[in-house]
Amino acid sequence: MSDSSQIAVYRNRCEIHCCRPHSLAAAAVTFFMAFYSTCSAAETTVVIECCSLFDSESGTMLPEQTIVIRGSQIVHIAGKDAVPDIPADATRIDGRGKFALPGLIDAHVHVVHVLDFAHVTGDEVLPLYLAAGVTSIRSAGDEVVAATLVARFAAAHPEFCPRVFTCSPLLDADPPIHRDIGRAVTDPIKVPELFDDLERWDITTVKIYAGTSRPVGRAIIEESHRRGLFVTAHLGKYSAQDAVADGVDGLEHIWSVFNYVIPPELTTQPGHRGKLDFNTPLCESLVAELAQRKTFVDPTLAVFRNMILLPDVAEVHDHPDNTLVPKRLREFWPVYLQRAGCPHGGPLEDRRREFAKFQELTGKLYRAGVPLLVGTDSPEPQVPPGFSLHQELEMLVESGLPPAAALTAATLTNATVLREHGSLGSISVGKVADILLLTANPLDDISNTRSIELVMHNGLICHPDELLKRVPSE
Numbered sequence: 164m165s166d167s168s169q170i171a172v173y174r175n176r177c178e179i180h181c182c183r184p185h186s187l188a189a190a191a192v193t194f195f196m197a198f199y200s201t202c203s204a205a206e207t208t209v210v211i212e213c214c215s216l217f218d219s220e221s222g223t224m225l226p227e228q229t230i231v232i233r234g235s236q237i238v239h240i241a242g243k244d245a246v247p248d249i250p251a252d253a254t255r256i257d258g259r260g261k262f263a264l265p266g267l268i269d270a271h272v273h274v275v276h277v278l279d280f281a282h283v284t285g286d287e288v289l290p291l292y293l294a295a296g297v298t299s300i301r302s303a304g305d306e307v308v309a310a311t312l313v314a315r316f317a318a319a320h321p322e323f324c325p326r327v328f329t330c331s332p333l334l335d336a337d338p339p340i341h342r343d344i345g346r347a348v349t350d351p352i353k354v355p356e357l358f359d360d361l362e363r364w365d366i367t368t369v370k371i372y373a374g375t376s377r378p379v380g381r382a383i384i385e386e387s388h389r390r391g392l393f394v395t396a397h398l399g400k401y402s403a404q405d406a407v408a409d410g411v412d413g414l415e416h417i418w419s420v421f422n423y424v425i426p427p428e429l430t431t432q433p434g435h436r437g438k439l440d441f442n443t444p445l446c447e448s449l450v451a452e453l454a455q456r457k458t459f460v461d462p463t464l465a466v467f468r469n470m471i472l473l474p475d476v477a478e479v480h481d482h483p484d485n486t487l488v489p490k491r492l493r494e495f496w497p498v499y500l501q502r503a504g505c506p507h508g509g510p511l512e513d514r515r516r517e518f519a520k521f522q523e524l525t526g527k528l529y530r531a532g533v534p535l536l537v538g539t540d541s542p543e544p545q546v547p548p549g550f551s552l553h554q555e556l557e558m559l560v561e562s563g564l565p566p567a568a569a570l571t572a573a574t575l576t577n578a579t580v581l582r583e584h585g586s587l588g589s590i591s592v593g594k595v596a597d598i599l600l601l602t603a604n605p606l607d608d609i610s611n612t613r614s615i616e617l618v619m620h621n622g623l624i625c626h627p628d629e630l631l632k633r634v635p636s637e
């Protein structure tokens with residue numbers, strides 16, 4: 164990357180982070196300068212000629228576009244009547260009949276949790292993400308020192324790893340539900356002190372977990388905002404109505420909405436979760452509040468179908484995507500399922516109905532204008548890194564999102580919550596060159612996101628078959 168393009172990206176990032184106080188902004192700048200100095204593509208020019216281009220800003224497929232990439236940056240995009248001069252030494256890729264998509268982003272993963280129990284290190288599964296076209300991932304809660312190491316490894320190896328954005332540990336009651344990645348926070352007065360410690364790790368996201376009470380949750384939200392951090396929550400004790408009123412930025416899992424729209428009188432009826440009516444004042448008022456405040460909801464349908472509710476059905480258990488993960492992880496999944504008491508929820512038909520209700524509520528949120536994220540909770544059992552994002556997209560479309568809306572959510576909206584919409588999330592001049600080239604149109608059938616011919620990450624061309632060879636089979 165040339166000095167000028169590096170400065171352009173650096174400026175973008177400074178603008179994005181300008182809301183943070185000086186010390187945190189300085190830390191962020193130091194990190195990103197280090198990131199870009201370690202993973203810049205060589206100063207070569209690559210041209211993808213005459214492809215269809217998915218514009219995540221408008222949600223449309225633009226025909227016959229030529230994309231020019233220099234180093235790690237997109238420097239020119241033109242229609243067929245304005246094709247630029249192409250340097251003689253440029254690498255030319257014939258895009259005719261192909262579809263360029265911005266690199267996908269998974270908004271909910273763990274790069275330590277579950278893997279540590281299975282004796283798999285985060286770096287071992289990172290190539291799976293890139294092979295699936297997932298060029299950036301957002302940790303949604305991990306042991307922060309180990310996660311930072313994984314993120315540094317990824318930044319040093321952009322040719323086979325996605326960009327990793329880290330998160331706080333799960334901020335929870337005492338003792339935390341997940342002792343490996345949780346941190347007990349019980350006194351609101353001590354929250355600023357906790358953030359002083361977290362600040363050194365350059366996290367992107369703060370995560371409130373299920374045992375957190377409202378006074379602590381409110382203090383975490385206020386402190387996150389004071390420091391310019393995105394705060395999201397997997398709710399339990401703290402209700403969705405309270406967390407949204409207190410200004411939480413995001414909710415993880417459709418559960419964090421669903422569990423708070425159940426009328427109390429129904430909770431004693433067997434199978435009530437599969438019979439819920441969402442056209443009630445209780446549900447309508449929460450959905451309206453989420454829409455009005457633009458609170459992001461990350462449904463993570465893959466983890467509910469594959470781990471929580473339906474891990475015992477063949478279409479989940481024997482899904483071909485599962486064969487791609489190391490055997491250590493695959494063989495650990497049933498052990499973890501048993502420990503977690505999965506599947507939850509009684510007879511199979513009740514569980515199927517409950518999952519259908521999760522999808523119905525997801526569709527309702529979309530239609531109401533609630534901004535949706537696309538996350539998977541990989542590598543929870545039967546939620547394979549990278550490839551489960553395609554499953555998530557398929558389930559979102561089944562829930563009522565048009566394919567274009569699902570793709571915009573998985574690219575531009577996910578980039579927005581990372582505060583990276585100035586550099587990621589769309590194929591635009593000045594942005595980082597994270598691009599997938601598909602052989603079939605994902606707007607015709609969302610499962611065509613799997614038809615990946617090549618992945619460009621940070622301007623580097625990667626081939627899925629080669630990336631998969633880097634993942635240990637054992």
Ligand SMILES: [Zn+2]
Nearest residue numbers: 271273303540
């Ligand atoms: Zn999670």
